[in-house]
Amino acid sequence: MPTPSPPRPHRDDVLIAVLGLLGGVVLWLLNLHMRTGDVLGDTRLPLIPLVVMSGAELLRRTSPRTALTVGSVALVADQCTHGNLATVAMYTDVMYAAVLYGTPAAARRIPVVTFLISLLVTIGSLAWTRSPEALLLGIVTALVVFVPALTGVSVRNHRDAAETARLRADQTALLAEMDRTQAVTAERARMARELHDLVANHLSAIAIHSTAALSLDDPDTSRDALGVIRENSVEGLAEMRRLIGLLRTGGADAEPSSSPSLDSLDALVEQHGAAAADAGLTCVLEDTRDGGAPLPAPVGLAAYRIVQESLTNALKHAAPGPVTVRLGQPGRRLTVEVKSALGDRTGPRAPGSGAGLVGMRERVALLGGEFEAGPEGEWWRVRAELPVDEGEAGS
Numbered sequence: 001m002p003t004p005s006p007p008r009p010h011r012d013d014v015l016i017a018v019l020g021l022l023g024g025v026v027l028w029l030l031n032l033h034m035r036t037g038d039v040l041g042d043t044r045l046p047l048i049p050l051v052v053m054s055g056a057e058l059l060r061r062t063s064p065r066t067a068l069t070v071g072s073v074a075l076v077a078d079q080c081t082h083g084n085l086a087t088v089a090m091y092t093d094v095m096y097a098a099v100l101y102g103t104p105a106a107a108r109r110i111p112v113v114t115f116l117i118s119l120l121v122t123i124g125s126l127a128w129t130r131s132p133e134a135l136l137l138g139i140v141t142a143l144v145v146f147v148p149a150l151t152g153v154s155v156r157n158h159r160d161a162a163e164t165a166r167l168r169a170d171q172t173a174l175l176a177e178m179d180r181t182q183a184v185t186a187e188r189a190r191m192a193r194e195l196h197d198l199v200a201n202h203l204s205a206i207a208i209h210s211t212a213a214l215s216l217d218d219p220d221t222s223r224d225a226l227g228v229i230r231e232n233s234v235e236g237l238a239e240m241r242r243l244i245g246l247l248r249t250g251g252a253d254a255e256p257s258s259s260p261s262l263d264s265l266d267a268l269v270e271q272h273g274a275a276a277a278d279a280g281l282t283c284v285l286e287d288t289r290d291g292g293a294p295l296p297a298p299v300g301l302a303a304y305r306i307v308q309e310s311l312t313n314a315l316k317h318a319a320p321g322p323v324t325v326r327l328g329q330p331g332r333r334l335t336v337e338v339k340s341a342l343g344d345r346t347g348p349r350a351p352g353s354g355a356g357l358v359g360m361r362e363r364v365a366l367l368g369g370e371f372e373a374g375p376e377g378e379w380w381r382v383r384a385e386l387p388v389d390e391g392e393a394g395s
Contacts, residue, residue: 099152280320
């Protein structure tokens with residue numbers, strides 16, 4: 001298995017190392033040394049720590065811990081020679097990079113350690129020399145080790161804060177996109193329910209009566225069927241125009257202002273009764289409400305659509321007999337119940353996909369109500385309970 005190659009130095013690190021090395025060489029050529037006292041005599045010796053420190057600069061970003069270790073050794077070695085200001089300057093950058101690019105643990109520990117080193121150097125110098133110059137030595141030590149570390153902490157905190165803000169902005173944008181997608185999906189589902197409820201009953205009546213007109217060779221029956229077909233076609237077109245107008249205007253209202261309500265339920269039951277008479281169905285409305293405060297618009301529309309779809313399903317599938325629509329309002333809940341006879345019947349039937357039951361269940365769920373549909377003895381029963389209080393609806 002091949003050994004992975006070490007990471008290549010960053011381009012900026014190479015530039016810093018080269019400039020530091022050239023600057024140190026220029027200072028050495030000009031004989032600008034930091035000390036002239038009791039040090040090793042050969043003036044070429046400061047070049048060794050200078051070169052080592054330049055090598056540490058190459059690792060400042062890829063291996064900051066190694067760079068700091070090598071740089072510390074080079075700095076101590078430089079103090080034993082005439083010294084080079086470029087070596088010290090590059091060490092401050094290595095210390096800064098160790099905090100900025102190192103691990104979080106290193107970023108926490110290095111400033112503390114460098115502060116203690118600066119404090120110990122100051123106290124030790126005062127105890128050794130007992131002169132004001134000891135304070136100057138402590139300040140210089142702090143400038144070389146502690147201040148770069150403190151600067152690295154500050155820059156790192158700002159960088160982390162910026163990264164956190166960027167991540168938060170990305171998350172906010174993602175949540176906004178998810179909300180937008182959910183809103184679009186919910187609007188499409190609402191429009192699908194509305195479109196189904198608007199045209200399904202008309203098309204079902206058209207399908208049944210057109211089949212009857214084709215299957216029975218009776219002019220009077222055909223004429224009556226064509227009349228029903230025309231009536232449902234005109235009403236279906238009017239409803240389609242209303243829905244298309246709503247889509248084009250793109251209003252912000254949850255439901256169009258011209259949406260039907262329970263006030264027009266008598267006309268709906270009468271219309272279905274006339275259309276279902278040929279199939280042996282009689283539609284009856286029993287409204288036991290006390291006629292109190294008006295219902296919220298979403299509740300009234302949902303109740304109307306449930307009755308409309310239930311009557312349409314009865315026209316498609318119910319056996320001859322009564323179709324009873326009951327409305328009640330016990331307490332703060334509106335009850336809607338539609339019952340039709342189960343069993344086989346002769347004559348044409350319109351096919352069903354089950355989308356009507358799904359739409360009714362969705363409408364009730366959106367309002368926080370309860371819905372059930374299924375056989376009950378000799379009857380097919382649809383029942384919904386809708387909360388009347390707008391604050392309770394949808395909770």
